[in-house]
Amino acid sequence: MSVQTTAKTSRPDPPRRTGTSAAARWRALRRRPLVTTLFPFAVVIAVWAVVAELGVFPSAFFVGPATVADSLLTSVQRGILPAYIVDSLTRLAVGTGVGLLVGVALGFLIGLNRHARRFSWPLLLFFQAIGDIAWLPIVIIWFGFSLTSVTVVIVYTVVFPLIISIVAGLDAIPTNLLRAASSLGASRWRMFWEVYVPGALPGLSSGVRTGLGYGWRALIAAEIIIGTSGVGFMMFDARRQGDVSHVFVGMAVLGVLWYMTDALVLAPLEKETVERWGLVEGIGR
Amino acid sequence: MSFLTVDRLNQVYTDVYTNEHTVAIDDVSFTIPAGEFVSLIGPSGCGKTTVLNIVAGFVEATGGAVQLEGVPVAGPGPDRGVVFQDFALFPWKTVLANVAFGLKMNGVGKAERQATAQEMIDLVGLSGFERKFPHELSGGMRQRAAVARVLATEPSIMLMDEPFASVDAQTRRVLQQEVLRIWDLRRTTVLFVTHDVDEAVFMSDRVIVLSTRPSQVQADIRIPIERPRSWTDMHTNEDFVSIRRELMGMLGVEGAEVAP
Amino acid sequence: MTMTHKIRTRARVESAAWFLSPFVVLLAAWLVAIPALDVSPRTFPSAPAVWSALVDQTAAGELIPHVLSSLGRVFLGAGIAVAVGVPAGLLMGMSAALSTFFSPLLRFSVALAGIAWIPLATLWLGYGNGAVVFVVFNAVFFAIVYNSMLGVRQTGTSLLRAARSLGASRWQMFWEVYLPGALPNIVTGLRVGLGFAWRGLIAAEIIATSTGLGYTLFLARQYYETDVIILMMILIGVLWLVMDRLLLAPFERRTIQRWSGERKARA
Structure with missing residues (x-):
C-alpha cells in the first residue's frame, strides 16, 4: 500500500556531492515524512501566489493566498469562523456518534444472523443507493430547517457504509479462527466478544472512514441548503455576495479539518487495531 | 483398549444446483489406542483432512460414527485440540493470550491460566516472545505457539492438520523433532494428517494410508523405529527406508529413492 | 447440458x-x-399516490427529460474525468518522484472532492449545467487519478523487472504492464468517485439548476408534494443501484478476480 516503495529507483549519489553539501542535506530533509507531506503544499501555494500575482484570472473569480490569509484572519478575529467550525464539528460529531450506535448494532445483527442478512441486505443496498442528500427535502418537511434535519441526514449517511463494512469484516474472519475458538471451548457469548468483535474491527474502522467521508460531504450540502450556520453555510453565503476569498477560506478550512480528523481519530484507530495486529498494512491512506 | 474409534465413516457431498452426489469418503474405519501417535496419509484430495474435521466436530459426517473414550463426538470441544495448517492464531491477541485462550474459555482464573500458558510457552521454546503478536513471529514460531495453545487445555487427543506444510523445509525438520520431544514428555494421543511420507514415517507409531476418492483405508502400517528419533540417522535406518519405499509405492510414486 | x-x-x-x-x-x-x-399526505405519501405521481409525470413528459439531463451530466462529467484522469494518474505513477510529490496533494483533494466545490463551481461557471458537470467531474477526477497512480505504484517490482528484461520499451511498459496492472485500482477509483459524484450531482442540482432529479426533488418540497419527493428518491436509488451493482461492481469483481492470482503472487 505504501506509496513510498521507491527503493528500486534509488541510485547511489554521484561521487562529486559530499554528504555535507547543501544538496545532500536538502535531499535528506526531503525524505522526512512531514516534509514530504508538506513540501508539495508549499509548492502549490507558491504557484498559486504567482498565478494570482500575474492576474491570469480576474480577481472576482480568483484571489491569491495573501488575500485568503487576510480574510481568514479577519473572520477568526471577528469570531465568526471559530463559531461556524464549532457548529459544523458538533453536528458531525453528534451525527457520527448516533450513526455509530445504530450502525454497529445493526452491522453485527445483520452480519451474524443469516435470516436478518437475507432479508435486509437488498433493502440495505437500496436505501444506501438513495443517498443522504436525496433525503434532505423530506427531512426538512418533517423537521423543518433545523439542526435535527442536519443530524438525521448525517446519521443516515454514516450508518450504511458502517453496516456494510462490518458485515464484510465479519465475513472476512477466517473459518479456521472460528473453528479454533470453538474447539478450544468458546461459548457463543465468548465467541462474540473474543473473535467476532475484534475480527470485525478492521471492517469497522474502514466503515468509519468511508462514513465520515460521506458524512461531512452531506454536512456541507445540508449547511448550504438549510443554511443557518457552519462552514458550508459560510462558503455559500460568501459565494452569494461574490466574496471569493471566503469561499477559498472555507475550502482550506475543510481540508485542514479533514486532515485533523484523519490524524487525530482515524489513523490512531487503525494503528491500534489493524496495523498492530498485522492485518492490513496501512489501509488506503 | 481403543481410545478413539472411527467407525465406517462416510461423507457424501451434494451439489445444491445440480443435485449431483460426490462421495468423498466411502468407508473409513480405524481405532487409535491411548498414547499412540498415528498419521493419516493419502494422495491429495483423498479426504484425509475431512476425516480430521469430522473427528474435530467441524464437519458432520453423512454416515458412520466417531467415539472418543466411548462417548460419541458431537461438535467441537476442548477434549480434541486442533493444530491447523495456517496456525489459526488470533491476530489480535499476544502469544500469551493466544496460549491462555482455551483456559480462559473454560473458566480458569487469570493467575492460574497465565502460569499454565507460560509453562507451555517455555515448553515449546517461545520464552521471551510472550508479548509479541502472531504477525511478528516467523511461521515456525507461530506453529509452536499454536501447539502450546492446544497443549494448555490438556486435550485427550491432539488433531494436527498438515501442521508443518506452511513452514520452510529446514524449520519443518526442526519442528518435527520438537513436536516429538514434547510428545515424549506428555504422550498425548495424536492424529496427524500429512501428505509427506517422510514426515509420517518419522513421527508416527502407525501410519494409516487412505486410497484415492472415494477413500477407504488402504493400509495400516506399524513403524517399529525406536524412539527418541532424530533426522540425523534416519536415512540410514533400514526400517525407515523400507517402510518409506513401501508407502511411496502405495501412493503411486514409483522408483522413489531415499533423498540424501 | x-x-x-x-x-x-x-x-x-x-x-x-x-x-x-x-x-x-x-x-x-x-x-x-x-x-x-x-398519515397526512403532507408528511408521507401513500403508495398509490406515488404511483399516480409517476404516471402523471411520465404522461406530462416531464420525468424522462429530468432523468436524462441528470444522467447526461453524470456521463459527461465522469467521462471527461476518466479520459483525463487515467493517463495522468498512470504517468504520475510511473515516476517515483512525481508520485511522491503528488500523493499528499491528491489525498487532500480526494477528501475535498465533490460537494465542497459547489460554491466555487457556481461562482466560476454560473448557475447551470456547467457547474453541475464540473462538480461531477471533480468528484471522479481526483479519486481516479489517485487510484490509477496507486495502482501503478503497487505493480510488483519483479513484474516490472521481468517486463524490462524481456525487452519492453517504455511505451510498451505503459500498455502491457502499467495499465492492466492498475486496472483493478482504476475501477475501484471510479466506483468511489462516482459514489461522491452521484451525491454531488443531487446537491448541485438542488442548488444550481432548473432541471434534473435533484431540482425536481427540491422543488416538490416547496409545495409539500411528498409523493413527488418519494418518487424522485426511489428513482435516484434505482438509477444508482443499476449503475453501481449492474455495471461497476461486476466490472470491478471481474478485473480483480481474474488477476487475483497475480495479485497474491505479488504479496
Missing part, C-alpha cells in the same frame, strides 16, 4: 425472488400502514 442449464436458470430466478421479497414486504407494509395510521 440443457438439464444443468435449466437448473442454473432456476437458481438464478430463485435468488432474484429472494432479492425482491423484502421489497414486496416493505411495499405491503407501506400500503397497510398509511391508511391504518391515518
Whole structure:
C-alpha cells in the first residue's frame, strides 16, 4: 500500500556531492515524512501566489493566498469562523456518534444472523443507493430547517457504509479462527466478544472512514441548503455576495479539518487495531 | 483398549444446483489406542483432512460414527485440540493470550491460566516472545505457539492438520523433532494428517494410508523405529527406508529413492 | 447440458425472488400502514399516490427529460474525468518522484472532492449545467487519478523487472504492464468517485439548476408534494443501484478476480 516503495529507483549519489553539501542535506530533509507531506503544499501555494500575482484570472473569480490569509484572519478575529467550525464539528460529531450506535448494532445483527442478512441486505443496498442528500427535502418537511434535519441526514449517511463494512469484516474472519475458538471451548457469548468483535474491527474502522467521508460531504450540502450556520453555510453565503476569498477560506478550512480528523481519530484507530495486529498494512491512506 | 474409534465413516457431498452426489469418503474405519501417535496419509484430495474435521466436530459426517473414550463426538470441544495448517492464531491477541485462550474459555482464573500458558510457552521454546503478536513471529514460531495453545487445555487427543506444510523445509525438520520431544514428555494421543511420507514415517507409531476418492483405508502400517528419533540417522535406518519405499509405492510414486 | 442449464436458470430466478421479497414486504407494509395510521399526505405519501405521481409525470413528459439531463451530466462529467484522469494518474505513477510529490496533494483533494466545490463551481461557471458537470467531474477526477497512480505504484517490482528484461520499451511498459496492472485500482477509483459524484450531482442540482432529479426533488418540497419527493428518491436509488451493482461492481469483481492470482503472487 505504501506509496513510498521507491527503493528500486534509488541510485547511489554521484561521487562529486559530499554528504555535507547543501544538496545532500536538502535531499535528506526531503525524505522526512512531514516534509514530504508538506513540501508539495508549499509548492502549490507558491504557484498559486504567482498565478494570482500575474492576474491570469480576474480577481472576482480568483484571489491569491495573501488575500485568503487576510480574510481568514479577519473572520477568526471577528469570531465568526471559530463559531461556524464549532457548529459544523458538533453536528458531525453528534451525527457520527448516533450513526455509530445504530450502525454497529445493526452491522453485527445483520452480519451474524443469516435470516436478518437475507432479508435486509437488498433493502440495505437500496436505501444506501438513495443517498443522504436525496433525503434532505423530506427531512426538512418533517423537521423543518433545523439542526435535527442536519443530524438525521448525517446519521443516515454514516450508518450504511458502517453496516456494510462490518458485515464484510465479519465475513472476512477466517473459518479456521472460528473453528479454533470453538474447539478450544468458546461459548457463543465468548465467541462474540473474543473473535467476532475484534475480527470485525478492521471492517469497522474502514466503515468509519468511508462514513465520515460521506458524512461531512452531506454536512456541507445540508449547511448550504438549510443554511443557518457552519462552514458550508459560510462558503455559500460568501459565494452569494461574490466574496471569493471566503469561499477559498472555507475550502482550506475543510481540508485542514479533514486532515485533523484523519490524524487525530482515524489513523490512531487503525494503528491500534489493524496495523498492530498485522492485518492490513496501512489501509488506503 | 481403543481410545478413539472411527467407525465406517462416510461423507457424501451434494451439489445444491445440480443435485449431483460426490462421495468423498466411502468407508473409513480405524481405532487409535491411548498414547499412540498415528498419521493419516493419502494422495491429495483423498479426504484425509475431512476425516480430521469430522473427528474435530467441524464437519458432520453423512454416515458412520466417531467415539472418543466411548462417548460419541458431537461438535467441537476442548477434549480434541486442533493444530491447523495456517496456525489459526488470533491476530489480535499476544502469544500469551493466544496460549491462555482455551483456559480462559473454560473458566480458569487469570493467575492460574497465565502460569499454565507460560509453562507451555517455555515448553515449546517461545520464552521471551510472550508479548509479541502472531504477525511478528516467523511461521515456525507461530506453529509452536499454536501447539502450546492446544497443549494448555490438556486435550485427550491432539488433531494436527498438515501442521508443518506452511513452514520452510529446514524449520519443518526442526519442528518435527520438537513436536516429538514434547510428545515424549506428555504422550498425548495424536492424529496427524500429512501428505509427506517422510514426515509420517518419522513421527508416527502407525501410519494409516487412505486410497484415492472415494477413500477407504488402504493400509495400516506399524513403524517399529525406536524412539527418541532424530533426522540425523534416519536415512540410514533400514526400517525407515523400507517402510518409506513401501508407502511411496502405495501412493503411486514409483522408483522413489531415499533423498540424501 | 440443457438439464444443468435449466437448473442454473432456476437458481438464478430463485435468488432474484429472494432479492425482491423484502421489497414486496416493505411495499405491503407501506400500503397497510398509511391508511391504518391515518398519515397526512403532507408528511408521507401513500403508495398509490406515488404511483399516480409517476404516471402523471411520465404522461406530462416531464420525468424522462429530468432523468436524462441528470444522467447526461453524470456521463459527461465522469467521462471527461476518466479520459483525463487515467493517463495522468498512470504517468504520475510511473515516476517515483512525481508520485511522491503528488500523493499528499491528491489525498487532500480526494477528501475535498465533490460537494465542497459547489460554491466555487457556481461562482466560476454560473448557475447551470456547467457547474453541475464540473462538480461531477471533480468528484471522479481526483479519486481516479489517485487510484490509477496507486495502482501503478503497487505493480510488483519483479513484474516490472521481468517486463524490462524481456525487452519492453517504455511505451510498451505503459500498455502491457502499467495499465492492466492498475486496472483493478482504476475501477475501484471510479466506483468511489462516482459514489461522491452521484451525491454531488443531487446537491448541485438542488442548488444550481432548473432541471434534473435533484431540482425536481427540491422543488416538490416547496409545495409539500411528498409523493413527488418519494418518487424522485426511489428513482435516484434505482438509477444508482443499476449503475453501481449492474455495471461497476461486476466490472470491478471481474478485473480483480481474474488477476487475483497475480495479485497474491505479488504479496
